[in-house]
Amino acid sequence: MENSFKYFENRDCKYYPCHEGMEHMNCLFCYCPLYFKDECPGSPEYIQKGDKIIKSCMSCTFPHEADNYKEIIKRLIP
Structure with a gap:
C-alpha cells in the first residue's frame, strides 16, 4: 500500500x-x-506482575494491518 493519511510505512x-x-x-x-x-479488537495478553495486571500488546499486530484503519478510528470517536 502507498503512504497516505491512513497508511504510513517507515522502513x-x-x-x-x-x-x-x-x-x-x-x-x-x-x-x-x-x-x-477495555474492548480491544486486537489480541492483547494480560500479564500478572505482583498485584497488578498489565496489558501486553507485544504479539498484537491489529493497529499495523492496513485494513484496520477504519476500525481504529471508529473506536476512537465517542
Whole structure:
C-alpha cells in the first residue's frame, strides 16, 4: 500500500519491524491508540506482575494491518 493519511510505512525506523513476520506494516499507529480501551479488537495478553495486571500488546499486530484503519478510528470517536 502507498503512504497516505491512513497508511504510513517507515522502513528507516530503527525498530522496524516491531512485530516479526509482517511483510508490510502500518506505522501510523506506532503506539496503539486502543491500549487504554477495555474492548480491544486486537489480541492483547494480560500479564500478572505482583498485584497488578498489565496489558501486553507485544504479539498484537491489529493497529499495523492496513485494513484496520477504519476500525481504529471508529473506536476512537465517542
